[in-house]
Amino acid sequence: MQRMETAWESRWEHMSQDVLHLGSRVQGLEDSKDQTENRVLALELQVSAHSKYFTLLRRDLDDVDNRGRRNNLRIRGLPEPQGPLEDIPTLLSSLFNPLLQRPLDAPLLFDRAHRALRAKGALSSAPRDIICRLHYYVDKERILMASRKSNLQDRFGNPLQVFPDLSWSTLQARKALRPLTQILQDRQIRYRWGYPFSLTTVIDGESFFVSSPEDISPLTSALGVAPLTVPDWFAIPSVTQNTGQVRPQRSRWQTPVKRKKPPQRSSDSPLNQLPNTPSSCG
Template sequence: MAAAGDRMVESEDDLQDSRTSSLSDIPTAEVRETLRHLPTKRDLESLFSRFEAKFDAKFAELGADVRQLGGRVQDLEEDRDASLAHLDRLQAQINEQSRYVTDLRRSVDDLDNRGRRNNVRIRGVPESEDTEDIPLTLRTLFNALLERPPDTPILLDRAHRALRPRGAPSAPPRDIICRIHHFPLKEEIMQAARKKRSITHDGHAVEVYQDLSRFTLQARRHLKPITDVLRDRDIRYRWGYPFALTVRRDNQLMSIMEPGDVPEFIRALDLPQVEVANWHGGDLLDFPPPKPQRQKWQAVRKQKHRHPLRDEATDPGLHPSFGPARQDP
């Protein structure tokens, strides 16, 4: 054990001797020349000062670009806010004009239906190949409904087939439209037709309707899903003038006059959800999407930047490789 320790001491002594001999081989002048060319603290401070000046210039240029970009972004956001405000005004104006157009359309439709108050539409009367006597056919049909003699006079202002080309022989016959001169007589005929479960004329089943405008018929067709549900649940309804679908339940009158009334009507009657198209055009529930929200542009507070390399270089305690300041030899 002692011999091993002696050998280790001898090897360390040999290593120290070899280092001393290698350092003694370097000339003193060469060492001084090498140390003279090493950078000093002043050189490092000058170097980092130049770095700082370049960084400051770059940061200033970058800050100017950011401020310019921020100004442009702020201008764009202000233009966007102005455009949105203008769009809101236009949307409000369009909605107001849409209500005006709807009211005008309802008024025109009401006038059209009032002009048809004395009109009756008969469906199912076959068309003859020869010239047909439509007034005679209608007088016979109406007197049969009123349970009067067939030759009882009925004053008609006009009577004709629907104003469209005659269809193929296999196509259904065109409707007959007539205007009864006396309104009370027309109402008697309509009441008698409603009480009849089926109406026949010369062996053919016919139907008697109130003549209505095209817009009213279109709206009624769009509300057919709701009327089907009402019939399935034995809920009585009636059509009103101007156009309205009316139901009385629990001493409350509920009506559909506009497409927007459909959701509340369904909710009040506890009906299943059905798809009803907007007879004024477009989807029934077509709500605009919510507007995107954003934060206002805020300028970032300027902070003094710190150069870690410069601080480490100038402070000996921050970097372990730097010792105390030395002077040139």
Template sequence: MAAMEKSPAHSAPSSPATSENSLEGSNLKPLLSQLPSKLDLELMFSKMERSFGDKIQSLHKEVSQIGHRVQTLEEEGKARALHITNIQSLQQTHNEAILFLQRKIEDLDNRGRRNNLRIRGLPETQEGETEDIILLLTGLFNKILGRPLDTVIKFDRTHRAIRPRALSQDTTRDIICKIHHFPLKEAILQKARRLRNIKHGDHQVLIFQDLTQSTLIARRALQPITAALSDMNIRYRWVYPFALVVTQQGTTYSISTPTDVQAFQQALKLPKDTVEDWTGLPL
């Protein structure tokens, strides 16, 4: 039997893994060639650094400007606050000076009325009739003093008060008179205060000291105080320049401006009634 011939040797086929690696290697080379180099990265980071540096510098400049503006505003605010404080202090000084002048004028006006009396309740004559006020007052005052009705009283002036617009035409106007002799005027006023009921015919008559309008407003504002003093049987008096005065155990307490009210109430242990400001000034 003839010997069998050997088949020529065949190379072993390549494995699939070897083929895939070869393919991937050939595909990655173009990709790797496109990646930035170290120099590219350095240039890119350098540009970014410059860009961020410029932005940070710009931001720092803006913050610095804002800080300067805030500082300027704070300084201006402090200057305005100081200016307002100075204005308030100056206004307080002006208000005190105005009040002082008001009190001086009021005192001068009241002293010019020292001989004046205001009589309320005397009827007016009918239209067309002549009114003899001097004769009317002479009889009334002599009756109050207990003297003959025809005793002569010297008057410097006598007249009816001007009728306010709000006053009804049927309301009798007050009579204001100036008696020449001050002691006689005081005697009439004191006697009238002691009398409970002064009549002229069927008419009730009241007699007051003639005072300025500002003094009357102040006295009206202090009515809660005078009412409390009367309830506690504490004697008080009005003085010139305008003031409400109380003397107890050798100590004198007074109210001449609205700022005196609280201390006056505390010192005399009065109810803390609200008293309106009669000056019209913020003191």
């Protein structure tokens, strides 16, 4: 019994030391966990602040881009000629002067006028848009307002559409609000786009101003429709989750196989045995 007690005491002593060691390690892990949580919270606050600044920066950049396009117009529907050259300013003058009730040869100053900067499609595809910059902002506004009140057509009777030239971000934001604008159009409620990007409308004498996804809920409540889920068009795009799909890998580039040189003919070859002719060099 005495030997057994001595053995158990030694074992309990080793176990108690192991428990103390494990306790100290667990305490260290808990302290490290608390520090990690504090760092993660600080990083989340920092990322949230950066996201806010990034959103404001994108808004300002989009506003600058749109202000640089204030004198631009986009004309859709003009067929492309078969020839390589096209006098676009003269063509636009012949369209816009009758629209403004001016003489056909009245001067209309363009800074630039060209087709959309993409490859020319097939003959059956839609023609590329024409983008022009008028020198005077007043002319651009008059043309835009007159095109909304009349059916603009080319000399072949094709219907034409005239739009203000907007930045890609603004077009994507308007596309995101298409479900909301469709409801307004179905109910014949007038609305207006503003700069920087915004949507303004009046319902039962109350004005609504939409410049971010958070402003949509009051407008849908006033319309009596279900809330719309619209992505934040100026926020940082969300990181797509891993779907488990393996992306196709490109085949590794290899140097082309060198062509094998034809075997050299020996001096004993019959083709190399030429008749003895006098040298032309004398």
